[in-house]
Amino acid sequence: MKTCKGCGIDLQTNDPNLPGYVPENVYEKAEVCQRCFRLTHYADYTASPLSEEDFMDAATKALDGADTVFQVFDIIDFESSLNPTFEKLLFRKNTVAVVTKYDLLPEIVSEKDVEEWVKKRVPYADAVAVVSGKKGWGIDKLKDMRGRVTAVVGTTNAGKSTLIQRLVQGAKPTVSPSLGTTLGNLTFEDEKGVIVDTPGLKPNGRLLEMLCPVCSASLVPNKRLNSKLFQLKPGQGLALGNLFYLSLKSENPVVVMAYVPESVSISRVNRDRAESFLEEAGAPDAIPCAECKPKIVFEKRDLRVGDEDLVVPGLGWVSFRHTPASFEVICPKGLGLPRRSPLVRRGKHTTTGKRIR
Ligand SMILES: Nc1nc2c(ncn2[C@@H]2O[C@H](COP(=O)(O)OP(=O)(O)O)[C@@H](O)[C@H]2O)c(=O)[nH]1
Ligand SMILES: [Mg+2]
Ligand SMILES: [Zn+2]
Ligand SMILES: [Zn+2]
Structure with a gap:
């Protein structure tokens, strides 16, 4: 029995739909399975x-x-x-x-x-x-x-x-x-x-697992994360792609910094437009795509946060200042939203390379 040198699965010549498949005529010479070959040469992404x-x-x-x-x-x-x-x-x-x-x-x-x-x-x-x-x-x-x-x-x-x-x-x-x-x-x-x-x-709770293989692969960043700084007033909010929304509920303005992969947009969206924004079909390469969209069920959550990072696993994170503050979040059901002490420290927030404090 031969093993694929790319992914470690046993090679087989019987069923093209099962892992480890290689066509019979190339079995003797093959070093990797057909799936590895396609992943490497054609970016042909499939679920594990x-x-x-x-x-x-x-x-x-x-x-x-x-x-x-x-x-x-x-x-x-x-x-x-x-x-x-x-x-x-x-x-x-x-x-x-x-x-x-x-x-x-x-x-x-x-x-x-x-x-x-x-x-x-x-x-x-x-x-x-x-x-x-x-x-x-x-x-x-x-x-x-x-x-x-x-x-x-x-x-x-x-x-x-x-x-x-x-x-x-x-x-x-x-x-x-x-x-x-x-x-x-x-x-x-x-x-x-x-x-x-x-x-x-x-x-558990990562966005990548909730999307199709193409959408989830496009969330894997190739270059430095994009970041954007916002001041939010009550009723104002921001959206990450068409997948995550957060709006300020409490009275005092807060400063929010979002960090996302290059494929994810950061948009300022007021609360009254949030639902329609998340429903928008968007561009042909929007995430979620037309195939993923019907599978994603959104839910609302109320959060109270301090000067910390709110992680949106798979999409990046948002970091808060001038808190504590209360927010309403709209996100895919089951998404984990862990908090942590800020990874990019106070005084190091920048946009376009400029220190703001
Ligand atoms: N920018 C960047 N991407 C990486 C790095 N290491 C891995 N990747 C990318 O992350 C993805 C998963 O990598 P892979 O090694 O297959 O992950 P594995 O599932 O843990 O073996 C691929 O798209 C890699 O190109 C890194 O150090 N920097
Ligand atoms: Mg690996
Ligand atoms: Zn393989
Ligand atoms: Zn998709």
Whole structure:
């Protein structure tokens, strides 16, 4: 039995609709399955066939025999990368919190800022490494943190396979913005030791899981997050794409800074127009697309927030000043809206690179 070198699934020639398929005439020569080939060459995004249990089983297996764990955190969706159940299994392992996609943060946030912020959030980690798999930043230092056997774990799409391409020369696990690209554990070896790529873990309450593969892939950013600063008065609000809306209910004006991927618009929309705005068909490449739209059910929530970040997992986050204040939110049902201490610190808010305070 051959295994796909891109995603780790067993290759088969029987059913084109099942994972691991390769046409019979290319089986002998094939290194990767048809799905990996299409993901890589045609950006042909498909949903992952793995269940939540499959993901967890693979991650647990990878921990067996590993002396070191690289737990990968996507810095632009940090909360989705937290997993208290899985965390317990890391006890007794040398655990490095690898914070990746640092290249997407506003330039004003230093590596040190990120490191300190992360240390408080994952006190169980033995070390924190701030890197960019895409740019290759911080990789040499990370190489020195490898153990004899290192398991690379973390949420789907966090950037695990991208890191492995950097860590092991010649390793080419398939990378794509599609959720659940890696389907089985993949082992790589060099003079430093063994490193195991895993499919990852599926988070709850993330927007990416609620959308079609094309919409969810288009929310994965390629460049630094866009940010926009607003002052909101009562009844005024802002929308992120056509998926999230927030309006001020309390009396005193507040300052709001939104951070989003390049594919997501930030719009000023008054409360009386909010429902129609979220319903708007929008441009042909709008998110959600016509296929996703009917599947998304919106709900209203009342929130009281302080000077903190309100995370909209998959869309970015909004950061508040001059609070506490009360807001009404309209968002997809089931979306998690975690709060946290601000990632971009006070006095570092900028638009067009200008400090405002
Ligand atoms: N900007 C940026 N994108 C990244 C980085 N690492 C991964 N990505 C992108 O994130 C998506 C998921 O990456 P992948 O390595 O397949 O994630 P995995 O599911 O954890 O293995 C792909 O679109 C990558 O190009 C990074 O450091 N910076
Ligand atoms: Mg992967
Ligand atoms: Zn494959
Ligand atoms: Zn869609």
